[in-house]
Amino acid sequence: MSDAKSTDAGNLVTPTAGVSRRDFLSELTIGALGIAGLGAGALTYQYFSPNVLFEPATTFRAGNPDLYPVNSVTFLQDQLVYIVRTVSGFFAVSSVCTHLGCVTQWKPEANMIACPCHGSKFSPEGNKLAGPAPRPLPHYSISLTADGELLVDKLQTIKADQVLKA
Amino acid sequence: MATSITNALETLRESRVWKSIFRRGPALTNRTRSLAVFGNLFLHWMPVKVREKSLRVRAAYYLGSLSFLLFIILVITGVLLMFYYHPAAPKAYHDMKDLRFVVSNGVFLRNMHRIGAHLMVLLVFWHMFHVFYRGGYKPPHEFNWVIGVVLLMITLFLSYTGYLLPWDQLAFWAVTVGTNIISAMPVIGSKVRFVALGGNIVGENALLRFYVLHVVILPLLAFLFIGMHFWRVQKDGGLTVSSKDDDGTN
Numbered sequence: 001m002s003d004a005k006s007t008d009a010g011n012l013v014t015p016t017a018g019v020s021r022r023d024f025l026s027e028l029t030i031g032a033l034g035i036a037g038l039g040a041g042a043l044t045y046q047y048f049s050p051n052v053l054f055e056p057a058t059t060f061r062a063g064n065p066d067l068y069p070v071n072s073v074t075f076l077q078d079q080l081v082y083i084v085r086t087v088s089g090f091f092a093v094s095s096v097c098t099h100l101g102c103v104t105q106w107k108p109e110a111n112m113i114a115c116p117c118h119g120s121k122f123s124p125e126g127n128k129l130a131g132p133a134p135r136p137l138p139h140y141s142i143s144l145t146a147d148g149e150l151l152v153d154k155l156q157t158i159k160a161d162q163v164l165k166a
Numbered sequence: 167m168a169t170s171i172t173n174a175l176e177t178l179r180e181s182r183v184w185k186s187i188f189r190r191g192p193a194l195t196n197r198t199r200s201l202a203v204f205g206n207l208f209l210h211w212m213p214v215k216v217r218e219k220s221l222r223v224r225a226a227y228y229l230g231s232l233s234f235l236l237f238i239i240l241v242i243t244g245v246l247l248m249f250y251y252h253p254a255a256p257k258a259y260h261d262m263k264d265l266r267f268v269v270s271n272g273v274f275l276r277n278m279h280r281i282g283a284h285l286m287v288l289l290v291f292w293h294m295f296h297v298f299y300r301g302g303y304k305p306p307h308e309f310n311w312v313i314g315v316v317l318l319m320i321t322l323f324l325s326y327t328g329y330l331l332p333w334d335q336l337a338f339w340a341v342t343v344g345t346n347i348i349s350a351m352p353v354i355g356s357k358v359r360f361v362a363l364g365g366n367i368v369g370e371n372a373l374l375r376f377y378v379l380h381v382v383i384l385p386l387l388a389f390l391f392i393g394m395h396f397w398r399v400q401k402d403g404g405l406t407v408s409s410k411d412d413d414g415t416n
Contacts, residue, residue, distance in 0.1 A: 102342065
């Protein structure tokens with residue numbers, strides 16, 4: 001393109017440069033506008049990603065371990081977590097279905113966790129029994145605080161065989 | 167009677183106010199009729215002449231015009247609903263209930279908006295199928311088909327963002343499920359969901375974002391693309407008319 005321009009413009013072009021002043025300036029302008037556009041896009045993306053969320057805390061205390069009898073599944077509605085206690089110990093299972101994010105329900109009579117939206121079924125350990133869910137329900141990190149209460153961290157997912165010994 | 171109306175119109179047309187607005191006399195010849203269309207902001211995208219057969223019911227079923235009419239009804243009823251609706255979590259649901267049970271004629275406007283929205287989705291799809299089966303996507307109409315697909319997407323997004331605004335259980339779970347479908351996109355899915363909702367759950371931010379999309383951004387885009395769509399119908403040579411439309415028999 002610049003070659004064609006330089007022939008047209010004839011003696012206006014510096015022979016050594018090979019690029020006319022007009023082409024140089026317009027490419028510079030387009031480049032600057034492009035960089036500014038990318039920056040504007042990045043700033044807009046940052047603007048739309050909130051830094052402070054008014055959502056339930058991801059780390060929460062689940063109370064004294066004695067609240068949960070052996071071989072029980074307890075649904076914590078505010079946190080959307082099941083506290084499961086077996087003979088070997090405690091684990092915390094997410095109640096949010098891995099299919100499309102509906103909240104599952106514990107069905108004690110059938111000994112399973114069932115999703116009302118699209119019929120996925122899980123064992124109390126979170127393993128998928130039936131339905132469209134692609135993955136088992138994740139287990140969250142669970143530990144004891146210094147004063148002996150259960151502490152669940154929903155940002156940390158642990159392996160299903162890790163159990164907090166009772 | 168008829169003469170007095172004609173005389174009144176005549177006097178009106180001769181008045182200085184009328185002339186200042188329309189800048190011409192009555193459109194009695196083809197030339198002045200054309201000028202009336204060309205010189206009017208709202209008519210200039212319309213054709214000066216149309217083929218008679220493209221006006222027959224079976225040639226169009228007026229599906230596009232009916233979709234546009236519904237869009238106008240939705241804009242008017244939607245603006246009226248905005249006078250009573252606060253897009254904030256503690257208020258939204260109660261405002262919707264107030265519109266149904268407390269505000270005079272609120273239930274009429276709300277249902278008109280709601281049922282009109284359902285009908286618009288139905289008619290837009292019907293319009294698309296009708297155009298498709300008549301071959302309306304073929305040259306020279308390809309670009310207008312693409313604009314039509316964009317308008318279909320805008321209609322669906324308007325419908326979906328409006329679905330959250332009653333802030334009831336149906337709305338909450340529909341948007342929870344829908345935005346989880348977004349997060350199934352590879353690599354960027356969960357980021358797009360986070361930005362769309364303004365958080366990890368369907369909460370205050372999501373309600374406000376969907377509201378702004380529903381009442382400002384998407385309607386403006388719809389107006390823009392509807393304008394282009396109508397303009398292109400004329401530039402591409404009018405509605406698709408097939409030989410079948412000559413007589414209603416074939």
